Structures are given as C-alpha cells and as structure tokens.
Amino acid sequence: MILTAILVIILAAAVAPTLHRVLPALSHWLLALVPLSAACWFATLVPGVAAGVPVLETTRWAPSLGIALSFRLDGLSLLFALLICGIGAFITLYSGGYLRGHPRQGRFHLFILAFMAAMLGLVTADDLISLFVFWELTSITSFMLIGFNHEDARSRRSAIQALLVTGGGGMALLAALVLMGMASGHCTLSAIAASGVDLRAHALYPAMLVLLLLAAFTKSAQVPFHFWLPNAMDAPTPVSAYLHSATMVKAGVYLLARLNPTLGGTEPWFWALTIAGGVTALWGSAMALRSTDLKKILAYTTLMALGVLVLLIGVGSDGALKAFAGFLLAHSLYKGALFMGAGSVDHGSGTREVGDLGGLWRKMPVTGLFIALAALSMAGLPPFFGFVAKEIVYDSAFSNERYLVLAVLLLANSAMVAAAATLFLKPFLGAPTRAAAHAHEGGLALLAGPAALAGLSLLFGLWTALPQGLLAATADAVRGAPLGLELHLWHGVTPALGLSALTLALGAVLFLALAPVKSLLAGVQKVTRIDHDRAWDCLLNLVEVLARGVTGWLQNGILTRYLTLTFAGMLALLGSTLLLRGGMSWPGMTLSVGDGLGLALAVLMLAGTLGALRAGSRMAAILSLSVNGLSVALFFLLYGAPDVGITQLMVETLTAIILVLVLARLPFLPAGADRPLPAKLLHAALAIGLGACVTAIMLSILGQPLPLDLSQFFGDTSWLEAHGRNVVNVILVDFRGFDTLGEITVIAAAGLGVFALMKARKGQGNRP
C-alpha cells in the first residue's frame, strides 16, 4: 500500500501538465486531493503504529542483487509521511493560487508531485538501495524546483549549487550504505537493527560515520555545508515552504534519527552532531536577526531549527530524543504556515522587505491572523504547540545538566522570538507604507495552507493528547526502545518554565534593540566572515580549469591523435598483460582441405587491407575496408554464427552509408599532402603491433580448453525456461535482458548525442 501511495502520486505528477492544460482553474484542487487522500490513509495507520506495530511491506525488485523495494512505517516514518503528504496537499493547492497564470504552472505541479513521491519513498524505505535511490530523486527533483525560473541566471546558479552539494552528499551516502550492508551482512535497515550486529564496534565504523555525516550535513545544510540553503530561496515560495522548511532539508535529520539506534551514541557521534548542530543553530540565529527580507529571515530560522534538531539527536539522551520528536512537528507546522503567509504577503503587496511593509493588517486581516498564530507558536508562547515543544526541549537539556547546550538553545530560541516579532509586528501593525496601499488578500487556495497549519499548531497545543501517540512512537523509533513520551501544556512551575520566561524576556530585548544588535553582529561577522559563495565559485573554477586542461591535452579535436592514443593505450595494456602474465601459448593447428573457402576469404581480407593502404582517395579506402568487413561477415556465416554474421553485414552496410554521408562534407585529399615519414612509421608500428597482439591473444585462447558449461546451460534451458530456440536471441532479450536494456539506452544516448551535436554546430533556433 505504501508503494501504491508513491505510485499514485507519481501518476498524478505524470498527468499534471495535461490536466492543467485541460482544466487550468481546477487542476490544483484536483491534484491536491491525491496527497490529501494519501495523508488520510496514513492517518488511519496512526493507532496501530502508535501501539508499537510497524507496517512492513516488501516487493521483490532485483533479488539476484539483494535489492528489494521494501518499506517500513514506524513512528518516525509515519510522522514524516504525514507531514509530507499533509503539507504537500496544501502546497499543491497554494502553488495553484500563487503561480496562477504562469505559463509553466503545469510543469511546476509535475515537479512538486514528483518530489513528493521521492520524499515519501525516502522516509518509508527500508532497503538500503531503495533509500539511496529515493534520496537521489529528492536531490534531482529539488534541482528542477529551485531552478524553476530558469531564465534567471541566479536561479540556475543556486539550483546547480544545491544539486552539486546534495548530490555529493548522495555519493557519500551510497558509500556509507554499502559499507553498512557489508559490515552487517544485511540489506535492510530493520534487519540491521534487529540483527544485533554492533556496527559501532566494527573496524569500518569511522568511515561509515564520516560518510553518513557528510550525506546528512549536506542535505540538512549544517555548517560548513549550509551556504546552499539561503541561495535556494530563489525558488518560488511554495518550493521554499515545502522543500526548505518541512521536507527535503529534514531528510538529513531523518537519516541521522533513523540511524541513531544503529550508529549513534558514540563519542565521535556526540561531538560531531552537537558541534555542527550548535554552530548551525547560532549562525542561523545571527543571520536571521540581520536579515530584512521575510523569506531570508525564515530561511535562516530554518537553519537554526535544523541545527537544533541535529543537536538534539547528538545529545541523544531520552529527554533529548523526546524533545526532537516534539520540536520536529512544531517546527514543520509553524514554518510551513509562515512561509506560505510570507509568500501571500509578497503576492499581495509586491515586496518582502520588512522595511517596505507596514499596516497590512487592514488590507490582509486573514493572512495576518494566520501569520500571527504561527509566529506565536514559533515564539513558543502558550497555548501553542511551539510552547509545548520548547518546554520539553528545555526540560531535556536541563535534566541532563548540559549547560552549554542549554545556553545555545536559550540564545537560539530568543532569536526565534525576536524573528517572530519581526515577521508580524512591523509588516502588519506598523505605520502603513506605499506597498501596503494596493495590498490585497489572496484567494482561498493561498489561505487554506496557512490556516490549516497555524490551526493545527493551536489545536495540538490545546489538545496534547492528539499528537502524543504518534510523537511517542517517533521518539521510540529514534531511540530504538520505548521511551514513554508524555505531552502537557502545563508542566507546573519547573525550571523549563523559568527558562521559557527568560527566553521571552531575552527575545523582547533582542527585538527592541534590533538596530544595535544588528551592527554588533555585523561587526562580529566581519571578523569571522568566510565568503562561502566566493569559495564555492573558486572550487568550481578549479575543477573546470583542470578538466579543460586534461580534455585539451587528450582531445584536441584531431581524430588521428585520438586513435593514436587509444591504440597505443590498448597495445600497452594488452601487450604488457600478455607478456607479464605469461599467457602466450601456441595451439597445434592443422589446415585441412575443407578450409579452402576460409583461406580464400583470408586472402580477400588481405587484399582489402592492402587496397585500403594504397588507396588514393578516402572513398576508395572505405570501399577496400568494406571488402574486409564483408569477408568477416562471411566468416561468421561459414563457421556457424549466422546471427553475428547478419548483424556484421548490416553494420557494414550502415557504416558505408554513414561514411559516405560524412565524406560528402569533407574536402578532397589534396594531391601529395602525405604525412611525414616519422608519423607514418609510428602509425605503422602501432597498427602492426596491435594486430600482432590481438592475433597472439586469439591463438592463445584457441590453445585453452573451451569451457562449455555456459553454452550447455543456455542450450538446455533456452527452450524449457525461455520458450525460444534461438539461444543467442534468448540470451539477449531474456537471460541477460537487463544488459540489453543498458545497451539500447546507450544506443539511444548516442543517437540523440549525434543529433544534438550536429544541430548545435548548425546554430541556434534551427529546429526541424
């Protein structure tokens, strides 16, 4: 059923552009129904999963490689699945309103639904390889989404940056997963967890850990890989609201949480996660306070939240993991609402600059109300769910006596209070500005998302029993053992309550003294500043210069040189292997009268070769070589390989046709323009050497006894199992069909490549 949910969303993505063309005004409503119904289906699973029974589902995929499409829903996966589908439904709706009239709106729906399916697969995958595939799919679909406004050079740059950073992390993830599979001997996450193999004691643990952290930190934008996330905010607002707050950037956090029971709890784990998380949280807070663009403020507070989540996993105590579950939900709800609200403000007033906004309350009261509710949850005020989550976060840090962690959390949360106030107070209650004069309320599609998410922030705060079961199951899954999470709006007078009060006071101070705080932060950052974007560009330039150098040396555009290098390389490798490994042997050969036809063909081939060497024009050389090729085809026919013979014949014909087409474009060889003698000698030596080498190999192979078990197997099973008598073809399309699939993909790529190259030479705007 999980697979069905993913496939249905993919199907919705596939029909989205067509649906949008047919029903432009209704498409987003219809498409939103798909993730919404998936969310409802996932919601029905909550009681079972909360009772501690995960849902397992396996489809065989490539059993010969040990790869299965297996899915597993425990608390953590289910919480993510609900967020992805639930918020996804509102985002689909919202983007319909936000991009109304945009010429590529249908394509946007396609991308965002495809991303949703990938993300859903990622958080439910149990098989290591499926996990990796879905992880990569999220990187690729997010590349499409960030670069959606591809006319804009900055969007393109941000998209490529995000793709390269998260794609690099994906490579690290693949290596980490392969190592984990090798070390444990299992290929699903649940089997590794259940096997009792302690990966933490394995010799490869450091390598696994480093690779895994690379993957998680790049995806979740932890310092020092954080720079792509603020740039990615060039994407349309629905993308920022969905990918960069609720879902994709939390994929790294998900991975860490998922692997916490198997890899977590060690000293290196603790230090790596707490330091990266803490620094990210503080840096995000500082940048959020400095920013004046609504979306940038939200982007940086998201960095802060990601840092806190990583920090909590790193601390890893029971309390911290409970806090992780609570804060994860709280943040997704209010941040999604705020992003969509900020997008509506931008949409309605035409600007996102806090300085240009003011007095929107009278023009956009409904949007304002939802932003206010979400901002209150973000500031952590009762009775919102943000408050409940913050209380358990503080409680966990306090009860563990980790005071440095506590200080980081306190600072970050105060900054969050100030940011929440900045988001709402000035734009909505400040003195009216020019931008506010023509501001207007968005439609129902734009309001539904903020309303639902802000409403849930309030509802969950008032009725903590509602999310408690799922969050308890989430915390249990991250720990790998039951924790017994309980949520309360009122804890009584505890240290956490005192810390909350302190946070509010500190936040108020930060907000009121925003100007001096900003200049102070600017001063600090001038000293500690590293221009990540500049460094990134330098790195890319370096790679490009290197690649250009190597390519320029190896591929200078002179075909003769390519062939010389290729043949010289072949000769060196083949010849040295043959000589060093002592593979030479001489078979006992006898010539019989029956070989007369074969001898005649051999003479014909020699004649063809000589003709090609002595040819005065290219055309004559090609025709001489064709004699060679056709003789080879006849050889195959003669010695019982008709399939190969026919293919060789057709390839020979096509080669002749294509060469004729190419030759028609080349200038005639000018008379007397011959190569200099040294080049001629080199080419001759190469040709004779390689020919001799291959001949020696063929003769040596003939000297070996022919292993017949494969032909025996194919001969025996071809008719019985594959219902075909032509063994060659049965191997191609059935026994080894997967190889053939790869080969036809190569043919397709080659065909399109030649087409594109020739068209590119012709110049732009000249499409057939």
Added chain:
Amino acid sequence: MMDSLILRTGVRILLPLMLLFSIFILWRGHHEPGGGFVGGLICAVGFALHALAFGIDAMRRVLKADPRTILGAGLLLGILSGFITVPTGEPYMTAQWVGGLGTPVLFDIGVYLVVVGGVLAMVCALMEEGGA
C-alpha cells in the same frame, strides 16, 4: 541526395521488401537467427537508402514519425515491458508468457525501435547538416 535513376528505382522496390523482411527477421528471432537488433538495422538501412535516393525530406515524409520519437518509444517499450511482472510480484524483467507471446518479444520490439530511431537520428542529422 544522389540523382541516380538506378538507385531510385531500386529503392522504390527495396524499401517495402526490406521493411517486411526486417519485421520477419524480428519475428523469427526467437527461434531462428534474427532478432530486434538485426531487424532494426535492416529497417534503418532501408530508410537510409531511401534518404540517399530521394533526399531527407522525402524520407521523413515516408517515415511519418520523427526518428527521436521512434527512439524514445522503443526505449519506453523496453523499460515498460519489464514492469509487467509487478502484479505477479516477480522480479523486474521476469519473462511472462501467454501462448506464443511473451514480454521478451515486446522487449525485442523495443530494441528494434531504438535501433531504427537511433540510426535514423544520426542519418538525419548528418544529411541535414550538409543539405540545408
């Protein structure tokens, strides 16, 4: 384009024959020598000869579809034929047979189309490069 009466007359007769023959080769491939790859090559050679005799535009008119479309359709067919196993729960690309027809035949048709599309895409690109 080659302005040769012999080639033109020959191609007029050869093209339909080669098409039929290529499909025959594709069809018999499962039991006798042949198959999608060779069949596709024969078909592509037929069209390439037509293009040589009558020019690329005439060939496109006879072919009806763009070579790239044929190529894509073939690849899609090849990939999709492996998914027929999904309801049975068997691994991807496990052959399914109903009477004399099976998914490998579908896959072979995909190979045929990819070869035709790929070769003709190259031929078109090369001929249009000089011809236009």
